Amino acid sequence: MAETNGVNGTAKSNGVNGHRGPQTVDLDALVVGAGFGGIYQLKKFRDMGLNVKAIDTAGDVGGTWYWNQYPGAMSDTEAYLYRYSWDADDLQSYPWDKHYVYQAEVLKYLQHVVERHDLRRDIILETTLTDAAWDDEASVWAVKTSGGRTFRVRYLVTALGLLSKQNFPNIRGIDSFQGEKYHTGAWPTGVSLQGKRVGVIGNGSTGVQVVTEIAKDVAKLVSFQRNPQYSVPSGQRAVDPEYRRRVNENYQEIWRQAKDESKTAFGFKENEDRPAMSVDAETRQELFETAWAKGGGFRFMFETFNDISTDEAANGQAAEFIKAKIRAKVKDPVKARKLMPTQLYARRPLCDAGYYEQFNRSNVEVVSLHETPIDEITPKGIRTSDGVEHELDVIIFATGFDAVDGNYTRIAIKGRDGVSLKEHWEPTGPTTFLGLSVTGFPNMFMILGPNGPFCNIPPAIETHVEFISDIVEAAEKGKQTSSTARNPIVEATAKSEALWTDECDRVSRESLFRKTDSWIFGANVPGKRHAVMFYFGGLAEYRTKLRKVAKNGWDGFSMG
Template identity: 40%
Template sequence: MAASREASASTGVTPALDFDAIVIGAGMSGMYQLHRLRELGMRVRVFEAGTGVGGTWYWNCYPGARFDSESYSYGYSFSPELLEEWDWSEHFAGQPETLRYLNHVADKFDLRRDIQFRSRVAAATWSEATRSWSVMLQDGSQFRTRFLITAIGPLSAPTLPRIEGVDVFQGQSFHTARWPHEPVDFAGKRVAVIGTGATGVQTIQTIAGSVGHLTVFQRTPNWCAPLHNGKIDAETQKKIKAGYPEIFRRCQETFACFLHNPDPRGTFEVSDEEREAFFEKLYSERGFGIWQGNFRDILIDRKANATISDFVARKIRQRVKDPKIAEKLIPRNHGFGTRRLPLETFYYEAYNRDNVELVDITETPIERITPKGIKTSDKEYDFDIIIYATGFDAITGSFDKIDFRGVDGVRLKDKWKSGPQTFLGVMVDGFPNMMMLMGPHTALGNIPRSIEYNVDWVTGLIGYARQSGLTWVEATPAGVATWTDHVKALGVGLLSNEVNSWMTGINSNVEGKQTRIVARYSGSAPAYRARCDEVAAKGYDELVLA
């Protein structure tokens, strides 16, 4: 396919490139990509908008932030020495510890010397004549590179609610993903939290005991399950380190790279008593087992899903003392596990406190933010602090914030107007030499496991291009169409794709994102890797190479 691009080659002298590769973002994927490209002997620059490394774990420093994959399955696996020297203190580490870990990685591999902080990328434009990308920062500076790699994350573009008066509030206000890096004093304060998704749940359960009064404004309740976190003692630490090969092997084999795999049984292949006992067992265990390790049909069969939804609803009623509040906390518009499942630690018990109030904004909508607080259709509330746990413009939102222009000046945002179209979730036709880490249509799941594979695959492709003297690497329109159709087909029959959520591209806070799309790959991670490996094994002959 190389000949299809030869006619566009420049006959003049190619201007010198500033870098062989530019990476946008210094989170987990950008850091690892930098490390791998250095191994190829490339001149690399990473542009990072923040003042430090960490990406998600740099920006999301709100109270209670932590991951819900087991710590020992979440960290990087590429360095045995790193695995041996780092001790995780909890089964599910909090944001401060995770950020310390990522700073340790940056120090260990001397990554900062190739990272430029306080550098937000505004635009990236492809030059057909020089077969390179011109990357422009918000300060107007520009840099030219052969390869452009986005490491901007699927959940990195926070959104505020479209409510009148957000800018007029005279107290403190924060989006959870733009939390200040200095402590916030909650003692005696009147605090509002808008939103009860994963970040809202973590924030609410963490601050309920330290605020003067907490008012939670809930639009859509979410199903939540206990995290059951705990400290890692010395003996367990030894077992974890000895067991790392098995831990990562298991992550490679499971459907979504977690330590949990679906139970092979169907929900109704066991007796009512056995099913109830199995649910009780999962509810009492750590992590995502109740979501990722449940009966194989609970996410595709409505009747099966109803059994686990009814079980968790009973748990909520048992844990929340006020029956009216309990009913408000039970979702009615989606089944258990069909949206991203927040894991919690005494979240429901927070509503048993005298200083916590729940406001259902489907009954009494927020009309506007006022200088002193929030006005609903029912009353006015005065607050000292407003916390917006209102989520992200997910998956494509971080791409929309950068003006990517490919061949003939085509804008990526326009190309994706009706939903993302990709090849393997890594490349887009018309955007040569641009690769996406954790872009639309890649396998998500336990993110760092997917990141390492994504980065290794991109590194292999770039290494092949350099060895072969290639200056143009691009997906074909046919390849993009086939992969996009495949991703859509995988979503058929999943209850989650019938639900409005960030996983289906819905965000009521973003203009034009009220239509459901298939924005993520719904197949298994092993199947995804097998398809990508197939492309590499055939010498990338499914791509345009010149």
């Protein structure tokens, strides 16, 4: 199976920009990854006049949206915010006809942006980072890639994505299955599931989308669920022209609010002053019903009340409301019981386009892995602990990712004194300053690195790219006025990294998300250290902190 975004893997390819012969290339900057983050970073650096290239393992741009072509793949952010804000003309004119965009539409949009801004000439595809080492004497990164090419660069930016390294469960007999096996994070083109017996392992966001999409087409669908999820309707529907006109007229204000007034940056105003228990039961039910009708997982959790993610009593009220909906939607009481969540409503909030209704189909089954765990995968299918062998033609692993830091710890990125990121993080789990920079790794920046903001992805990406560009520009200006020929050095201090890690830990203690075994804290991968992976203070507060760092002379960084 392939990995993504320019890091160790075998790409599926459309034949674009293949490998060239061994050579060494000197650049000002190299961007690893050509998804949302890498595309924007490439443009920003190029606009600054830097000699820059981007590399990616994939056969085309798109990052996550190139690899995750599984059935039903859809953004959980409304279309008007699942794009870039920096091209005002394109915001006004680029078409979107539904409230949520599907994978093919996101990929087409990113390809459009690359062509519109002539970025493809500086993107090298089918090229994988295999090793990166800091040369302290020359003040450059030596980056080795597949095919023998080495880049020597003054600045290295990783845009690897939050969800890139696929997580496969450790199930006995996994290699014995004689049918088809797919991970949703590396879905090949041309797969047909029509009339087949399909098992889906996993029921997070991806599993929910896959089940919803394929149930109508397959002969049999068995959903294997360890932790049943809470999911609310997405509200997916066609976009009314009047709605699009209003968005266009208010785009500047919409983006300002999302970035500088919102915690989640999903395009609505979060409730800040209404605890769930401050209203009577009837009013609470009405507010939940209104949010359910509007659709959107983050909207349901954060627009209704201000304490669903922090207070167990409030969380319990939201959970019971969703459970009642499950009972009403799923007609078979046995299936409904197996689909009933048992943990707090405290994972990334899901939304769907008719998920629970699929279990009313006679060809759709649900297996509770709490009641009957998977014993082994056999040549014919999956055998559970009750001795039942579920015979299948296809097994789909919707088992998620070794998220956030997974792609960093599996490759050799070595900073000062040859210390790798994996070694640097081994004692405590992943640590950074602001989710952007790591002490001991000068002139390396991360887009969506560990302990960045927990919020809507495109606004977070823009925030990171713009900060990285600004600090590099400041370093370059310092070089112009310096009397030495040495390359400028930008590096997070050990103190700032430690303080930021403590801040992320402190803020996350208030969140109920910390009490569930979620990928958000690394709990979905057996043996992985549970650690804080995000800043839970919200995007607006995070951006305020970044502005303060810049205003105070890049406080927390050593610049030299």
